[in-house]
Amino acid sequence: MRFQSTETYVAPPDLTVAVNAAVALERPLLVKGEPGTGKTELARQVAASLGLPMIEWNIKSTTKAQQGLYEYDAVSRLRDSQLGDARVNDVKNYIRKGKLWQAFEAEGRVVLLIDEIDKADIEFPNDLLQELDKMEFHVYETGETVRARQRPVVIITSNNEKELPDAFLRRCFFHYIKFPEAAVLKQIIGVHFPGIKEALLAEALSQFYEIRETPGLKKKPSTSEVLDWLKLLLAEDLAPEDLKREGTNLLPKLHGALLKNEQDVHLFERLAFMARRTPRG
Incomplete structure (x- = not known):
């Protein structure tokens, strides 16, 4: 047994x-x-x-x-x-x-x-x-x-x-x-979404881990939340380029599946505000 x-x-x-x-x-x-x-x-x-x-x-x-x-x-x-x-x-x-x-x-x-x-x-x-x-x-x-x-x-x-x-x-x-490493998380995602395109998965996971590692985040998104997020991305038929975040809008697409309180939403809004004020050069 x-x-x-x-x-x-x-x-x-x-x-x-x-x-x-x-x-x-x-x-x-x-x-x-x-x-x-x-x-x-x-x-x-x-x-x-x-x-x-x-x-x-x-x-x-x-x-x-x-x-x-x-x-x-x-x-x-x-x-x-x-x-x-x-x-x-x-x-x-x-x-x-x-x-x-x-x-x-x-x-x-x-x-x-x-x-x-x-x-x-x-x-x-x-x-x-x-x-x-x-x-x-x-x-x-x-x-x-x-x-x-x-x-x-x-x-x-x-x-x-x-x-x-x-x-x-x-x-x-x-x-x-422990929160799964990228290779294990890809295996888990493969079980739930066997047909997901590699380019979309790579871009989504890149953003997901970037969000988890953002300093000051009150609640890091979990395995169940990334699965919910990917389900929505597939339902909306979004392409990898649709997920790109600009400096003026750092919130991920369909962020309600990943960010579960107003403090974390405001954090990304503040980061975007600071990015707009930072001169490029």
């Missing part, structure tokens, strides 16, 4: 090694990287490559670790008891299974994605330490212990919005997805 690149997904060698190491060690794989570098997509591709079903737990700022195990609906049970409903005699009727419980009780091995763990409260990772380590948890309302039939492949993503606790990090295999 080894992960590797597929016809629809280009995995750099270091990422392939990280995934397979985490699977071999039976440790959660903690993946960090810029937003848009494909952390969530990685979990989907690992599931597809290994031929496993995937269970996805999307974390929000209000998410509690307990929700991943189960939730006990005491309010519904009280209401049903007042109505004389016979369901109240079995507390299991009011237990809602969380994503970890679903992964633990699955007939076969699954990929469990815990997406954007850094969005939750700082205590969230610590609250899952024992469950992810021992692969079991106790249900207090029923007195049962839920144990994983097979240890799932756990992939945890983070956008680095918060520091994660050391105790949690010790239990994970860590990998940082």
